[in-house]
Amino acid sequence: MLGIIGGDIVTEENTRYDASHIQVLExxxxxxxxxxxxxxxxxxxxxxxxxxxxxxxxxxxxxxxxxxxxxxxxxxxxxxxxxxxxxxxxxxxxxxxxxxxxxxxxxxxxxxxxxxxxxxxxxxxxxxxxxxxxxxxxxxxxxxxxxxxxxxxxxxxxxxxxxxxxxxxxxxxxxxxxxxxxxxxxxxxxxxxxxxxxxxxxxxxxxxxxxxxxxxxxxxxxxxxxxxRFPGGTRDFVDFLDGHTAASAPMDTIALEREDSRMAGVMDVAFRWCSCPDERVQSFANSWPTDSGTHVLGFRDGLATAATAYARQHGLLTPTDPDIAADRISEGLTAVVSVKLDRPEFGGATHGVLNNLDVRDCVGQAVQEHLGRWLEEDPERSSAVIGHLALGARTD
CATH class of the missing domain: 3.30.565.10 (Histidine kinase-like ATPase, C-terminal domain)
Known part of the structure; x- marks a missing residue:
């Protein structure tokens, strides 16, 4: 049996593929x-x-x-x-x-x-x-x-x-x-x-x-x-990312570390707001740098929910004002969001995006609760930070 492809004669013999064609390399x-x-x-x-x-x-x-x-x-x-x-x-x-x-x-x-x-x-x-x-x-x-x-x-x-x-x-x-x-x-x-x-x-x-x-x-x-060597962990990381702007921060670094069986892992989060407008947020999954993912989405959800609740409770937002959105919450924010999971699920070969669905709810809930407690315990600094974010939300 034969055929012609591109002017070349093709026979059954030279198109046959078997184990002899497999090249095994060390x-x-x-x-x-x-x-x-x-x-x-x-x-x-x-x-x-x-x-x-x-x-x-x-x-x-x-x-x-x-x-x-x-x-x-x-x-x-x-x-x-x-x-x-x-x-x-x-x-x-x-x-x-x-x-x-x-x-x-x-x-x-x-x-x-x-x-x-x-x-x-x-x-x-x-x-x-x-x-x-x-x-x-x-x-x-x-x-x-x-x-x-x-x-x-x-x-x-x-x-x-x-x-x-x-x-x-x-x-x-x-x-x-x-x-x-x-x-x-x-x-x-x-x-x-x-x-x-x-x-x-x-x-x-x-x-x-x-x-x-x-x-x-x-x-x-x-x-x-x-x-x-950094005994302060992610708290030290936030200080490093802030660099010379740390002196202008209206608040200390907030840090939380929590294990959650629902996501089969632990979260380690540290953040604070500075008076500068830039955002510096770095995220990691099992110590691997990520571009985004469910851990970052959960972190932003938690911040926005806690900040909005505080602003409404203390009259920094009126009933007709919109919630403080996730993009507004990032203004002046420096943060490190790290999760370590037993079974991480990444999108793509470079592991740039974390896909574990449970992580978003777990991180969001933990950040909301932790930030909410901090806001109630330090009303002077809380008003300065949340008031600025609320003002931005009203003028959007």
């Missing part, structure tokens, strides 16, 4: 063939995600209490070092209660690293694990300090070049990964210190137990280092 080959698919780009953004993929495991070690800190260093020779003081990556699969063995961790794609639940943080673009970093690095060195023994293994472009070797006794415990991005893929680009600092700062604000140090030694005459 993880390293997949990563090197389509690096942008797993890092978002092969530019500076992709380099930052290389750091995040390696740091992901260390950050979660701190959050579950097995480690106390994470240290990231940009080295003078163009490499990156990520270290933690946890128990150390398991050496082989027989120790798998703590996770995959070292070589499996660095060579196998970790489908859905972590549980995805409220206690798990994902930093990387796709969360495929350290294997993508190993595959896209011209060299990687892994050091594990575990149960009193120090182990080292070397890799090149995802392939082990030395066996896992015991090199002597260990002082303390933990894991250290050094990697040098492959110039064949990334050229001469370097990860941005500012971009790394921004994301790690977010994580430290959203997870009060985190202690992250970021050091840049790439240029000895311009070395810099920051320690990111």
């Amino acid at each position: 993880a390293r080959e997949v990563f090197r063939k389509r690096p942008g698919m797993y890092l978002g780009s092969t530019g500076e953004r992709g380099l930052r995600h290389m750091v995040f993929e390696i740091a992901d495991r260390a950050v979660n070690e701190v959050l579950v209490g097995r480690a106390t800190s994470v240290d990231i260093t940009l080295t003078p020779d163009g490499g990156v070092r990520v270290a933690d003081d946890g128990p150390g990556v398991p050496i082989d699969e027989r120790e798998g209660a703590d996770g995959p063995g070292l070589e499996a961790l660095l060579t196998h794609m970790q489908a859905g690293v972590g549980t995805g639940g409220r206690y798990d943080v994902t930093l990387g673009f796709c969360g495929v694990g350290p294997a993508v970093v190993n595959a896209l690095s011209r060299r990687m060195t892994a050091e594990v300090r575990r149960e009193g023994v120090r182990w080292i293994q070397e890799y090149a472009r995802g392939v082990a070049t030395t066996p896992l070797t015991e090199v002597g006794p260990a002082t303390g415990s933990g894991s250290t990964f050094d990697f040098w991005p492959d110039a064949d893929i990334f050229g001469a680009m370097e990860p941005s210190f500012e971009g790394l600092e921004e994301r790690f700062r977010e994580l430290a604000f959203l997870n009060q137990g985190l202690d992250i140090s970021l050091t840049d030694l790439r240029r000895p005459d311009e070395s810099r280092s920051v320690r990111l």
